Amino acid sequence: MADLTTMLGSLQLKNPVMTASGTFGYGDEFADFIDIAAIGGIIVKGTTLHHREGNAYPRMAETASGMINAVGLQNKGVDYFIEHIYPKTSAIDTAVLVNVSGSTIDDYVATAEKIADLEHIPAIELNISCPNVKQGGMAFGTCAASAYEVVDAVRKVYPKHLMVKLSPNVTDITEIARAAEGAGADSVSLINTLLGMAINANTRKPVLSTVTGGLSGPCVKPIALRMVWQVSRAVSIPVVGLGGIMNATDAIEFFLAGATAIQIGTANFIDPTTTVKVIDGITSYLDANGYKSITDIIGKLEV
Amino acid sequence: MKKYMSDLIVTANTPLNNQYFLLKLTSKETLPAMLPGQFVEVLIDDCSNVFLRRPLSVHFVDKTSNELWLLVQRIGKGTEKMSTWQAGQLVNVLYPLGNSFSVPEKQSSVLLIGGGVGVAPLLLLGDYLKNKAIVPVFLLGARSKSDLLMLEEFAKYGTVYTTTEDGTYGEKGFVTQHSILQQKFDKIYTCGPTPMMKAVAAYSLKNNISCEASLENTMACGIGVCLCCVQDTTDGHRCVCTDGPVFNIKDLKWQI
Ligand SMILES: Cc1cc2nc3c(=O)[nH]c(=O)nc-3n(C[C@H](O)[C@H](O)[C@H](O)COP(=O)(O)OP(=O)(O)OC[C@H]3O[C@@H](n4cnc5c(N)ncnc54)[C@H](O)[C@@H]3O)c2cc1C
Ligand SMILES: Cc1cc2nc3c(=O)[nH]c(=O)nc-3n(C[C@H](O)[C@H](O)[C@H](O)COP(=O)(O)O)c2cc1C
Ligand code: FES
Numbered sequence: 001m002a003d004l005t006t007m008l009g010s011l012q013l014k015n016p017v018m019t020a021s022g023t024f025g026y027g028d029e030f031a032d033f034i035d036i037a038a039i040g041g042i043i044v045k046g047t048t049l050h051h052r053e054g055n056a057y058p059r060m061a062e063t064a065s066g067m068i069n070a071v072g073l074q075n076k077g078v079d080y081f082i083e084h085i086y087p088k089t090s091a092i093d094t095a096v097l098v099n100v101s102g103s104t105i106d107d108y109v110a111t112a113e114k115i116a117d118l119e120h121i122p123a124i125e126l127n128i129s130c131p132n133v134k135q136g137g138m139a140f141g142t143c144a145a146s147a148y149e150v151v152d153a154v155r156k157v158y159p160k161h162l163m164v165k166l167s168p169n170v171t172d173i174t175e176i177a178r179a180a181e182g183a184g185a186d187s188v189s190l191i192n193t194l195l196g197m198a199i200n201a202n203t204r205k206p207v208l209s210t211v212t213g214g215l216s217g218p219c220v221k222p223i224a225l226r227m228v229w230q231v232s233r234a235v236s237i238p239v240v241g242l243g244g245i246m247n248a249t250d251a252i253e254f255f256l257a258g259a260t261a262i263q264i265g266t267a268n269f270i271d272p273t274t275t276v277k278v279i280d281g282i283t284s285y286l287d288a289n290g291y292k293s294i295t296d297i298i299g300k301l302e303v
Numbered sequence: 304m305k306k307y308m309s310d311l312i313v314t315a316n317t318p319l320n321n322q323y324f325l326l327k328l329t330s331k332e333t334l335p336a337m338l339p340g341q342f343v344e345v346l347i348d349d350c351s352n353v354f355l356r357r358p359l360s361v362h363f364v365d366k367t368s369n370e371l372w373l374l375v376q377r378i379g380k381g382t383e384k385m386s387t388w389q390a391g392q393l394v395n396v397l398y399p400l401g402n403s404f405s406v407p408e409k410q411s412s413v414l415l416i417g418g419g420v421g422v423a424p425l426l427l428l429g430d431y432l433k434n435k436a437i438v439p440v441f442l443l444g445a446r447s448k449s450d451l452l453m454l455e456e457f458a459k460y461g462t463v464y465t466t467t468e469d470g471t472y473g474e475k476g477f478v479t480q481h482s483i484l485q486q487k488f489d490k491i492y493t494c495g496p497t498p499m500m501k502a503v504a505a506y507s508l509k510n511n512i513s514c515e516a517s518l519e520n521t522m523a524c525g526i527g528v529c530l531c532c533v534q535d536t537t538d539g540h541r542c543v544c545t546d547g548p549v550f551n552i553k554d555l556k557w558q559i
């Protein structure tokens with residue numbers, strides 16, 4: 001059987017399949033359906049320094065092959081996470097990462113500092129790309145200078161693996177990726193959701209309370225794939241690919257495009273067993289094609 | 304409660320009128336216990352424009368035939384597709400989801416108020432109440448006679464009163480105008496259109512009656528991870544799919 005062990009720099013994962021932040025809760029919600037420890041990495045819900053109630057509802061619109069969300073980083077804050085959730089996630093026998101968000105650089109830094117102290121959190125994913133908050137969030141990730149500034153500030157206080165999550169809502173994503181790398185990121189993950197909107201023609205009103213929201217699901221996959229391909233050629237740190245992955249074939253396309261690991265997001269809503277099916281499917285693909293290791297297909301797109 | 308995802312088999316799909324149908328599903332294994340007020344998430348993978356699962360209340364669980372009943376209103380593309388499903392078809396379902404109505408432990412007079420397709424969860428609630436030797440009063444409202452559904456089934460568990468907006472059956476008007484509300488009840492359970500539930504909530508508050516309402520919201524996951532389905536409560540935003548769908552009206556921040 002092919003070896004799925006994945007190295008994201010110095011961060012070792014048992015396999016390259018992770019869960020995307022905001023789509024997998026804190027993991028235990030899926031324990032009735034799968035062995036969550038079989039997943040390569042679990043990235044928990046976006047966490048901020050202070051409690052956030054998130055946006056008003058409606059927060060979701062279904063679209064052709066996807067959905068638009070306007071959750072707005074609802075979470076109970078980092079201290080609540082440390083006190084009430086971390087004890088439970090520590091018991092999960094796989095890498096658990098915290099997705100860190102903020103409105104100011106100080107927020108990001110303070111949150112990352114607190115999480116740095118947690119023994120069983122080997123890495124953070126710095127979310128500089130959330131389209132659903134008024135301040136901060138995506139603003140940091142849409143300009144190379146501010147991306148550099150926030151990653152640099154967090155890098156100074158966070159010694160473990162620092163993954164930076166990029167926004168697709170930019171003219172040239174490779175510029176932002178290079179800025180993150182330059183500021184000391186250990187890996188980049190992409191893509192976060194694409195800014196979109198939905199209208200109800202009968203009421204002549206927007207469907208979402210926030211008018212615009214973040215588009216995800218299979219409809220974004222071609223864009224995500226293209227960006228992963230571009231970024232993997234622009235930086236030398238590992239790239240984590242996500243956006244619309246529904247099955248193992250989708251995942252393999254991301255590896256071929258240059259991703260070292262992948263994340264599964266919206267697909268968890270359709271089939272809560274997607275992660276383990278993708279892991280099994282990757283193994284079958286590698287075995288059927290005579291590859292010994294997942295590393296044999298990374299970036300092997302034949303152009 | 305443990306949740307399951309499995310392929311259930313359609314045993315019958317019966318049109319009840321031009322808008323509603325009753326879908327019965329069975330499983331090779333014995334179906335797990337499902338509580339009144341809980342719901343399921345149905346995958347409609349044979350319809351190209353439907354991406355997410357569709358939430359539907361558990362209408363009834365027939366233990367003798369090992370069947371799960373869904374009472375469905377054809378309202379859009381997904382439910383339209385479901386209405387065409389034939390006996391023998393496999394349907395992927397996540398179940399049982401959400402909390403449930405709290406069934407009283409001691410004898411009490413309870414009123415179950417349903418409107419439109421909102422009557423769905425009240426049938427299983429009737430069954431649970433019967434097991435506690437409580438005979439409920441059902442007050443079911445609809446636009447017109449042909450939209451009053453499953454009346455014979457409800458009658459197995461309690462006394463059934465009805466209203467229709469056009470007066471074609473039962474008392475004319477809205478449920479909250481029905482004469483049965485002159486009586487005193489200990490507990491009210493309600494499910495239906497939001498304006499109806501708000502009117503029922505206002506009546507309950509005025510008369511100091513404990514009231515539980517089953518709510519809807521847009522859902523993506525149904526298991527508490529996407530946070531798309533929140534409701535404003537006295538305790539902040541709570542998920543309708545896991546903290547609900549049943550809420551005590553005193554916990555809701557409804558303007559009534
Ligand atoms: C917990 C819960 C329990 C439910 N139980 C039942 C049930 O037992 N029986 C039943 O028939 N329905 C029930 N519903 C509603 C049901 O989920 C929707 O009607 C269904 O998802 C519509 O899917 P569709 O593809 O047919 O419609 P779509 O094509 O998605 O929508 C068609 C039109 O209907 C509107 N619409 C969609 N969903 C709703 C909704 N929830 N309420 C009002 N309008 C809507 C849309 O805005 C659109 O205009 C329940 C919903 C929830 C959240
Ligand atoms: C409901 C929902 C909530 C999300 N919350 C977060 C979040 O808190 N932090 C974050 O970085 N990304 C969040 N995302 C974005 C996803 O992690 C992912 O980047 C995006 O959905 C694309 O992947 P997908 O198409 O596989 O879902 C969220 C997405 C959805 C659908
Ligand atoms: S539908 Fe996803 S949290 Fe309720």
